[in-house]
Amino acid sequence: MSMETSTGRFGRYGGRYVPETLVPALLELEAAYAAARADPSFDEEVARVLKEFVGRETPLTPARRLTESWGGAHVWLKREDLAHTGAHKINNTIGQVLLARRMGKKRIIAETGAGQHGVATATACALFGFPCEVYMGALDVERQSLNVFRMRALGATVRPVESGSKTLKDAMNEAIRTWVAQVEDTHYVIGSAAGPHPYPTIVRDFQSVIGREVRAQSQAAFGRLPDAITACIGGGSNAIGICHPFIGDKDVRLVGVEAGGHGLNSGQHGASLTLGTEGVLHGTRSLVLQDAHGQIQEAHSISAGLDYPGVGPELAHLAKQGRLEVRTATDDEALRAFYEVARTEGILPALETSHAFARAAELARELGKGKHLVINCSGRGDKDVATIAAKGIPATGHEGKA
């Protein structure tokens, strides 16, 4: 079931608010994407690369000790952390780079916050032989040196962005500006289900492989669809990817978790669905963190991937309709969840993912025994170890008891 109300619109949200220079390229992308979707060989090629190179399908792992410790629903983990490069971001970059190749584009640009999308784009470009430039806020370049190294090792050029807050939103501004100047031969790989039409649709479709696999895997594992699905929300690509195939299944609760940062009253968070107001950012009309004058505010989260003042238009629409339930988790709650998952399941989740885990215990109890909860394990925490270690490692105590 599609949520689109007209081309590129999800209810009031979506659209294409970009300089006229880019509109013909977006129309071209829309047409090329429609043609690719109509050509079975494109889907086959994407599926083949996802299988051979990315390692799909990713497992649906029973989290037995979390289930026991939380005392509610059966907990299952959709293991996007086991996809190549360590997060769901690769699903989209493989699809988009193959699309760019079909369109005859010569080079690829991308923006990145934490660096996960940058690494995934650099990886897809290395695989298919494209030159790749990644725009990254100068502050993030400092904070995420491991991913900067990975991108450079993969042959990509990392361009630090010095304007504005020197973080993800500024990297995206700079990527858009570069694209305006090089639109003839360059494809811009947007990393989340945001940006101007057709990006929210394209990214959602490429990420929906997560939800489609969950449908089949949950049937096989417990004989029916899950009772609830939860995922963290930055721009929203992992959330829409796992949720979209379930939108029509009214009995499946869809729960998104946003970055509560230092708390919703602190003014330092990334909760655009919870506290944002309608506005236009990066080419799309959605819910954004802004002041009364329309100036975009800086988001804050301990996880660079949730540190974004906007959110994809389809999620904004689903949230307003009430189909998507939205909750938040603070930095501290995410950190606690990180250790809880590490020590009960032997998985180091990404800090982004840790936000979903932080709200999952309550959700599991609300659902109760005999129900099934799937958590989208959007990525692994290797990239975050420096941030997490800097906070001091808690002693193993009762968390470690068998």
Add this chain to the structure above:
Amino acid sequence: MSGEIAAAFAKAKARGEGALVAYAMAGDPDLPRSVDVFAALVEGGADILELGVAFSDPIADGPVIQAASERALKAGATLQRVMDEVVPAVRKRCPNTPLVVMTYVNIVMALGEERYAKLARERGISGTILPDLPPEESTGLRSTFDAAGLELIPLCAPTTPPARAEAIAKDGRGFVYCVSVAGVTGMRAELPKDLSSRLELVRRASPVPVVAGFGISTAEQARVIGAHADGVVVGSALVRAAHSGGPAAARELCAEIKRGLKR
């Protein structure tokens, strides 16, 4: 329609000149001193003033105007304050020059589209340019502006195919703003070779004057383009001049470019 813009182009034409649309950032370096800059632009020969209203995320702007936005935001230049403090002061000092606001769609949405259109007309604004609002997205806003008598000035790009450019031009308000280069605002050493034929195409279709902007910074560029358009827009070069040399430097650059526009 307001007619002030059309009158300004007609006046320039009667004098045998292309029109100079001069851009500066309202609130740079602060609100009162930006009024001095606008007045200096008119003293230097600007026919229409374009008042930039800062946005935190100006995706259509290059480094010079981005930096000016950051300075203006630090100085507290909100759309409301520009309307209350800058526009009336500029009107008073330059009563015969049409004023056009250039900002981003989110800024207008935040104030409220109808409220903005009404306020703008009350304060003597003739038109508005929103570089992130392409024709597909502008229908609603344009009828709101039409009802208030505020001209929503459309943009045309080098990547716009001919049929689309004609459609944009036919439905133009105020003037049609032809973006000369595929890229963001900023000075360019060279302008594209096919610019003149694109300008002629838009001009044939448009019921309103046609100007070229983005990248223009010298009298020579103004002269070359002025032969194929009703005028030029100069932004980054003036913002840079005002930032480094104050109103006097901006006035001189205007006068020099104006010489290039004499026919």
